[in-house]
Amino acid sequence: MDPFQNSDLQRRKFLEWIGLSGLALAFPAISLSGCQSSRFHEDEKQEFKNVFDLEGLSEKVMGKDAIDYLNGGADDSKTVKANVVAYQKIQIRARRLIDVSTISTKVELFGQTYETPIILSPVGFQKFFHQDGEVATAKASVKKQHQMIVSSVSNYSVNEIAAQSQADLWFQLYPTTNREVTKKLLERAEKAGCKVCVLTVDTPVIGNRERGGTTLTKLIYSKELKMGNYEGILTEGTGIDDPGLTWEIISWLRANCDMKIVLKGIVTREDATLALEYGVDGIIVSNHGGRQLESLRSTIECLPEIVEEIKGRIPVLIDGGIRRGTDIFKALAIGANAVCIGRPFCWGLGALGQEGVEIALDILKAELIRDMQLAGTPSIEKITCDFVIGF
Numbered sequence: 233m234d235p236f237q238n239s240d241l242q243r244r245k246f247l248e249w250i251g252l253s254g255l256a257l258a259f260p261a262i263s264l265s266g267c268q269s270s271r272f273h274e275d276e277k278q279e280f281k282n283v284f285d286l287e288g289l290s291e292k293v294m295g296k297d298a299i300d301y302l303n304g305g306a307d308d309s310k311t312v313k314a315n316v317v318a319y320q321k322i323q324i325r326a327r328r329l330i331d332v333s334t335i336s337t338k339v340e341l342f343g344q345t346y347e348t349p350i351i352l353s354p355v356g357f358q359k360f361f362h363q364d365g366e367v368a369t370a371k372a373s374v375k376k377q378h379q380m381i382v383s384s385v386s387n388y389s390v391n392e393i394a395a396q397s398q399a400d401l402w403f404q405l406y407p408t409t410n411r412e413v414t415k416k417l418l419e420r421a422e423k424a425g426c427k428v429c430v431l432t433v434d435t436p437v438i439g440n441r442e443r444g445g446t447t448l449t450k451l452i453y454s455k456e457l458k459m460g461n462y463e464g465i466l467t468e469g470t471g472i473d474d475p476g477l478t479w480e481i482i483s484w485l486r487a488n489c490d491m492k493i494v495l496k497g498i499v500t501r502e503d504a505t506l507a508l509e510y511g512v513d514g515i516i517v518s519n520h521g522g523r524q525l526e527s528l529r530s531t532i533e534c535l536p537e538i539v540e541e542i543k544g545r546i547p548v549l550i551d552g553g554i555r556r557g558t559d560i561f562k563a564l565a566i567g568a569n570a571v572c573i574g575r576p577f578c579w580g581l582g583a584l585g586q587e588g589v590e591i592a593l594d595i596l597k598a599e600l601i602r603d604m605q606l607a608g609t610p611s612i613e614k615i616t617c618d619f620v621i622g623f
């Protein structure tokens with residue numbers, strides 16, 4: 233297949249998926265470098281006290297459209313805000329006179345030990361934030377020992393990311409409408425060494441995002457941003473995601489890959505029950521960072537009924553609105569086995585590339601450790617629901 237034609241096809245498919253294919257034809261070509269690093273000077277480097285300091289710098293560096301795309305949500309962004317605000321209602325019950333001179337943040341997931349429970353959520357199109365995109369994120373995740381999940385719609389392919397960073401990656405899957413193409417995506421991920429497939433189930437269609445899409449569309453149209461995973465495998469008539477998807481996909485995935493299967497996007501007790509019945513290996517309580525269906529509950533409000541249903545039989549992870557060590561502490565206390573973060577590491581990426589992602593991860597881990605010391609919980613297992621109130 234002609235690679236040039238195929239990359240045209242990818243662009244067109246993505247634009248169709250986000251509902252902008254017609255518009256794109258009217259855009260003049262623009263370049264990625266024209267959108268980045270416009271107003272940043274070395275002397276603006278500062279001490280970053282929290283992830284919001286990185287957000288502040290990313291706003292200066294990335295420009296309005298990229299920051300709108302990153303921070304925006306569906307409709308009026310009510311769910312984006314709800315994810316953050318809900319953590320503020322929960323309070324911590326600290327215990328005293330416990331030896332907290334040594335803290336372990338290790339957790340076990342899918343038979344493997346991880347240094348920290350803080351995982352990088354799949355985020356598509358990271359080159360929009362920084363030219364090194366997912367490769368910079370992966371290098372930071374390796375250096376700081378955090379697990380990274382690569383999006384189906386990453387700009388670098390999962391193979392390029394693995395090769396350039398030596399990271400053990402998890403792969404996030406949007407199953408296409410053509411199972412042969414989906415199979416090839418899975419083969420790529422397995423070839424890149426991925427042992428976990430994160431199946432996103434909250435995206436039968438794209439949510440109504442009203443901000444930030446225009447520049448992204450222009451960049452795709454101008455061939456500045458490619459979708460690495462689909463190179464050479466996308467066919468005419470194949471949709472990037474499948475609105476016809478049902479629970480049948482789980483047995484199909486089992487038959488077609490050896491990766492652990494984790495469902496991302498579960499927000500109800502009923503679907504947690506079905507996830508167990510269909511034999512998935514884990515779930516991520518997620519509302520896509522408020523980018524899909526507006527007016528969903530915050531994820532931390534969904535967590536209790538899901539934890540109650542799962543009863544420790546498979547790992548339950550959560551993402552959405554986690555900005556502080558105390559948020560991580562609260563999610564773990566309510567029963568999450570690990571947490572994922574999206575925008576905070578992207579603020580770091582947009583602000584300073586790999587170094588910025590490292591800073592974001594350092595900040596969140598340091599906050600979690602200090603909060604564990606202050607609450608009297610020297611290890612993750614010690615953080616139980618007795619340590620929180622108000623959820």
Ligand SMILES: Cc1cc2nc3c(=O)[nH]c(=O)nc-3n(C[C@H](O)[C@H](O)[C@H](O)COP(=O)(O)O)c2cc1C
Pocket residue numbers: 301302303315353354355356383384385404432496518519520521522523551552553554572573574575576
């Ligand atoms: C810019 C952006 C792109 C995203 N792309 C994807 C994606 O490709 N696949 C996916 O499953 N989730 C995607 N998400 C959702 C994240 O994986 C995650 O659920 C969300 O960002 C968590 O919320 P937080 O940003 O408040 O931490 C994206 C989120 C953002 C902000």
